[in-house]
Amino acid sequence: MTETTSARGSLGVAIKRPHRADARRNFDALLAAARDAFAEHGSGASLEDIARRAGVGIGTLYRNFPTRQDLFDAVYFGEIEELCQAADEVADLPPWEAFETWLQRFVGYAATKRAIYEELNRDSDLFRTAREAMYDAGQPLFDQAQQSGAIRPDTNFDDVLRMVSGLTAAGFVDDAQRTRVLNLALDGLHPR
Amino acid sequence: MTETTSARGSLGVAIKRPHRADARRNFDALLAAARDAFAEHGSGASLEDIARRAGVGIGTLYRNFPTRQDLFDAVYFGEIEELCQAADEVADLPPWEAFETWLQRFVGYAATKRAIYEELNRDSDLFRTAREAMYDAGQPLFDQAQQSGAIRPDTNFDDVLRMVSGLTAAGFVDDAQRTRVLNLALDGLHPR
DNA sequence: ACTATAGCGGAGGAGTGCCTCCGTTTCTAG
DNA sequence: CTAGAAACGGAGGCACTCCTCCGCTATAGT
Numbered sequence: 001m002t003e004t005t006s007a008r009g010s011l012g013v014a015i016k017r018p019h020r021a022d023a024r025r026n027f028d029a030l031l032a033a034a035r036d037a038f039a040e041h042g043s044g045a046s047l048e049d050i051a052r053r054a055g056v057g058i059g060t061l062y063r064n065f066p067t068r069q070d071l072f073d074a075v076y077f078g079e080i081e082e083l084c085q086a087a088d089e090v091a092d093l094p095p096w097e098a099f100e101t102w103l104q105r106f107v108g109y110a111a112t113k114r115a116i117y118e119e120l121n122r123d124s125d126l127f128r129t130a131r132e133a134m135y136d137a138g139q140p141l142f143d144q145a146q147q148s149g150a151i152r153p154d155t156n157f158d159d160v161l162r163m164v165s166g167l168t169a170a171g172f173v174d175d176a177q178r179t180r181v182l183n184l185a186l187d188g189l190h191p192r
Numbered sequence: 193m194t195e196t197t198s199a200r201g202s203l204g205v206a207i208k209r210p211h212r213a214d215a216r217r218n219f220d221a222l223l224a225a226a227r228d229a230f231a232e233h234g235s236g237a238s239l240e241d242i243a244r245r246a247g248v249g250i251g252t253l254y255r256n257f258p259t260r261q262d263l264f265d266a267v268y269f270g271e272i273e274e275l276c277q278a279a280d281e282v283a284d285l286p287p288w289e290a291f292e293t294w295l296q297r298f299v300g301y302a303a304t305k306r307a308i309y310e311e312l313n314r315d316s317d318l319f320r321t322a323r324e325a326m327y328d329a330g331q332p333l334f335d336q337a338q339q340s341g342a343i344r345p346d347t348n349f350d351d352v353l354r355m356v357s358g359l360t361a362a363g364f365v366d367d368a369q370r371t372r373v374l375n376l377a378l379d380g381l382h383p384r
Numbered sequence: 385a386c387t388a389t390a391g392c393g394g395a396g397g398a399g400t401g402c403c404t405c406c407g408t409t410t411c412t413a414g
Numbered sequence: 415c416t417a418g419a420a421a422c423g424g425a426g427g428c429a430c431t432c433c434t435c436c437g438c439t440a441t442a443g444t
Contacts, residue, residue, distance in 0.1 A: 020441060023391060046431065057393030062433065155376055158365075163373045166362025172354055181355045184347055188380030212411060215421060238401065249423025254403065385444100392439070399432080409422065414415100 018064070027064050029054040035075050043072055079109045080130045087137035096150035099141040100186065103160075106138075107168045107182060134161070152191040160189065210256070219256050221246040227267050235264055271301045272322045279329035288342035291333040292378065295352075298330075299360045299374060326353070344383040352381065 018024050033054035037045035047068060051061040065071035086105045090098040135157065142157040167185055172178040210216050225246035229237035239260060243253040257263035278297040282290040327349065334349040359377055364370040 018391080020390065022440065026392085047433090048431065051393090058433080059393050059435085060391075063391075066433095068432090155372075159369060159373050159376060162362055162364055162369065163359060163377060166360075166373075167355060167358045170354055170358025170361065173350075177351060177354070180347075181351050181358075184351060184380045185355060185377045186380065187384070188376045188378065190384075192379070192382075192384070210421080212420065214410065218422085239403090240401065243423090250403080251405085251423050252421075255421070258403095260402090387444095388442100390439105390441080393437100395435095397432105397434090400430085402427105402429080404427090405425095407423100409420105411418105411420075412416105413418095 016064075026054070026056045026060050030056060030061055030064060030071070031074060031078075034071050038072065038075055047071070077130060080133055083109065084133055084137040087141060090141070095141075095145040095148040099138075099145040099151075102138060102141050103164055103182075103186070106161075106164060107178075149191065151189050155189065208256075218246070218248045218252050222248060222253055222256060222263070223266055223270075226263050230264065230267055239263070269322060272325055275301065276325055276329040279333060282333070287333075287336040287340040291330075291337040291343075294330060294333050295356055295374075295378070298353075298356060299370075341383065343381050347381065 018027055030050065033050045034045075037050045037053065047061060048058050050071070051058045054061070061071070065074065083106060087102055090101045090105075092098075093101060138161065139157050142151070142160065145151045146153065163185060164182070167178075167182055172181065210219055222242065225242045226237075229242045229245065239253060240250050242263070243250045246253070253263070257266065275298060279294055282293045282297075284290075285293060330353065331349050334343070334352065337343045338345065355377060356374070359370075359374055362373075364373065
């Protein structure tokens with residue numbers, strides 16, 4: 001078995017980064033290429049195309065990521081994890097601002113936008129774990145905003161997250177429209 | 193050239209329904225199967241699978257719909273057209289109710305939900321024509337609701353339609369959540 | 385420098401979907 | 415009833431993707 005270092009651990013998905021310098025370069029190139037490809041074509045992107053974009057052989061892809069799911073996990077969980085960290089970074093803002101900033105950050109993850117939408121209903125371990133992690137990160141922000149009176153009491157975090165991911169995945173003319181629509185939808189969260 | 197009758201004309205896309213009874217049965221079965229398949233797998237659904245579901249040979253599919261686009265158009269435009277008719281049906285409701293009812297109807301079209309999302313950014317004649325038709329139908333309802341004061345003045349029909357189609361395409365736990373979230377988002381439309 | 389070995393990469397077989405072509409079947413007009 | 419025409423359907427060629435396997439190459443430790 002290959003000796004490895006575990007690059008990310010906090011989500012319980014150990015992603016193995018090779019020891020050798022050349023192998024590590026390829027690993028990183030694959031991850032970057034996969035991120036682009038998944039962003040562009042969704043989770044069904046061609047693996048051979050990803051290998052080609054990364055400038056490595058298809059065999060190398062399969063050595064690092066034996067299944068499509070493994071590769072997808074690596075990209076997806078990486079981004080989810082950044083999202084969880086973002087929750088800490090906004091902790092000292094006022095309740096509503098903290099929550100809104102986190103949501104904006106959520107929207108900002110381009111690579112997994114399509115993926116999040118596509119995987120939203122899948123009943124996979126991957127999704128369940130990711131969802132739990134996101135929830136653990138975002139729920140407290142939501143609760144605080146709701147308790148502070150900034151969010152109407154007759155809604156919940158799950159509704160809001162699904163609303164936002166729906167909007168995130170939708171097609172817009174430009175980023176200005178995306179922002180405008182998101183703000184429009186978020187306005188519905190405040191009590192009347 | 194096969195003699196045909198044009199089944200739907202109002203959108204400028206002539207859909208040809210065959211003369212012979214058996215052929216017409218197959219045509220209808222294909223359309224129904226395609227509606228299901230597109231709903232389930234998006235616009236990339238397998239054509240051979242559609243033919244199988246319809247209980248006809250692949251050759252029959254291609255005779256009626258020479259390209260995937262032709263088949264997709266038939267389903268898509270059919271539903272868009274129903275949507276346009278729905279606009280007439282709500283005309284005598286109060287402005288906001290009329291608009292909201294129309295949107296609910298918009299959300300109700302299951303078969304093209306995914307498709308609408310997928311095709312939203314495509315720069316095809318298909319989409320442009322469909323969009324125009326939808327706009328011609330929905331815009332007056334929006335305008336009336338906005339003029340009546342039910343909709344805030346700093347938004348527009350395009351924003352709202354994209355918001356709703358995003359939400360429509362998103363994954364929800366159940367229909368109750370879908371409705372709840374949609375209402376949440378629509379609440380953002382009212383002036384504060 | 386040397387060598388054991390981790391790592392590389394692409395050829396190739398299997399699977400799947402697209403679409404055409406044409407021999408066979410089914411309909412309908414007379 | 416019959417015959418011509420319309421419609422049928424699936425075999426098969428092409429293209430593309432998946433994934434495995436194994437001879438070759440680059441690296442790291444001595």
